Amino acid sequence: MKIVVIGGTGLIGSKLVKKLREHGHEAVGASPNTGVNSVTGEGLADALKGASVVVDVTNSPSWEDAAVLKFFETSTRNLLANEGAAGVGHHVALSVVGTERLLESGFFRAKLAQENLIKASSIPYSIIRATQFFEFVNKIADLSAEGNKVRLPPVLFQPMAADDVAGAIGRIATNAPVNGTVEIGGPEQFRLDELARRDLAARKDPREVISDPNARYYGIQVSERTLVPNDGARLGETRFEDWLKQSTKQAAKSALQRA
């Protein structure tokens, strides 16, 4: 089965292409770096020739409100139109758990617009909403840092490993379209502030995490369950502590190689 992964050079896309190939599929990773641009349309028609499934794991280079909306709307419209012309039978897109609760942010308004375009099109689809990736926890701390202090709300948080995200997408992409939304999440629930503290400590980052119920997540006011999936979400297997050990070991090795 030919599966085209748009955003195939990104964090999730590159893992997904590798997993699909290991399972014997013809997986094509497509992105501006490989001459395929879903915003301008460059290279799309050629890339989609003979494809059964298209997986969209792109992300916008800019998260500024107008730019990110334009990115996801234009890219999704182009993909769906080219898929129609190429006879693609399954459009799979990666979105975010709780998107409709996070609309204070332009990024999530753009993700909702992307989902709505997919639902309104005639192409059979599966929308996968994932919780935050483990790999993103450090970035959340950066985004919430003021000098040496990181202020985060103690809300529930159920992140998952990017590897597990790619595995779940691969399984859904190679099955029949669900014509609906599937939620995926991590195997454990934490408090956001506590997890960021553990991540920073393991990386010997001296910044202090302050638990503050009024602190914002990525500029958005969140409450206890804003970020966690509903019952019935499909859960990944990788535990945060195991991933963190691997991740810090890898970071130390890379630092040694650079020295």
Ligand SMILES: NC(=O)c1ccc[n+]([C@@H]2O[C@H](COP(=O)([O-])OP(=O)(O)OC[C@H]3O[C@@H](n4cnc5c(N)ncnc54)[C@H](OP(=O)(O)O)[C@@H]3O)[C@@H](O)[C@H]2O)c1
């Ligand atoms: N971060 C989280 O915790 C989280 C949680 C749930 C869902 N998600 C969603 O997961 C998706 C993928 O995230 P990621 O972290 O894997 O992204 P990423 O590593 O930033 O990769 C983005 C990919 O999009 C490609 N791209 C950018 N502009 C493009 C264009 N015009 N045409 C085609 N491809 C283009 C990039 O290609 P180049 O390399 O060529 O630039 C790259 O392959 C996003 O939609 C995000 O909303 C993220």
